[in-house]
Amino acid sequence: MDPIRRRDAALATAMPWGRIQWLVTGEAQPGANVTFGFVEIEPGAKNPLMRHPNCDEVLYLLEGELDHSLEGKRYRLKPGDSIFIPRGARHDANNPGTVTARMVVAYDTGNRKIEILDGGAD
Numbered sequence: 466m467d468p469i470r471r472r473d474a475a476l477a478t479a480m481p482w483g484r485i486q487w488l489v490t491g492e493a494q495p496g497a498n499v500t501f502g503f504v505e506i507e508p509g510a511k512n513p514l515m516r517h518p519n520c521d522e523v524l525y526l527l528e529g530e531l532d533h534s535l536e537g538k539r540y541r542l543k544p545g546d547s548i549f550i551p552r553g554a555r556h557d558a559n560n561p562g563t564v565t566a567r568m569v570v571a572y573d574t575g576n577r578k579i580e581i582l583d584g585g586a587d
Contacts, residue, residue, distance in 0.1 A: 466494065472503045482510040483565070491575020500572040506531070508566075511559040514583040520574040522550040524558075529566030532559045555582060 470488040477484040487493065489501040500520075506512060506529075514534075524533070524547060531542040535556045542548060550556050560566040 468494075477503070477505075480512070482512045483507045483560075489575075490577075494575070497575040498573070500570075500575060500577045502570050504568050504570055506558060506560040506566045506568075508560055508563050512557055513581045514555060514557040516553055516555050516580050516582060517550075517572065517577055518553055518580060519576070519578045520572040521552050522556075522577075523571045524548050524550065525569050527567045527569065529560060529564045530562040531566050531568070532561050533557070534559075557583075 470493075472486060472488065474484070474486075477486040483504065483506040485502055485504045487500065487502045489497055489499055491497045491500070504524075508529075524542075526542045526544055526546050528544055533540050533542055533548055533556065535548065535550060536554050540548060558566070
């Protein structure tokens with residue numbers, strides 16, 4: 466198995482709020498104990514309120530801005546900022562800016578679970 470994974474917009478999954486491409490998962494790389502992906506949230510868009518019952522998450526913002534909620538408290542993220550989201554914490558992200566917010570996300574399991582809490586799509 467080739468250990469190299471490359472970000473490719475053609476392989477990203479379109480979502481109502483943007484795109485996501487999983488680069489490392491336990492399914493794609495059997496035995497991997499992490500999930501790692503590249504996420505884009507379009508200007509003015511918001512991903513759904515969610516929680517991950519089986520893993521912690523770290524998000525690192527590369528470009529754009531995000532208003533990220535964590536257990537009801539809002540944090541403004543700018544490029545170079547990261548946010549730690551503990552297992553089970555309710556969170557979502559809104560892009561209040563005029564450019565696409567681009568970020569990488571990592572989870573401490575190869576098989577992340579997600580519970581959508583506001584009817585949106587993963």
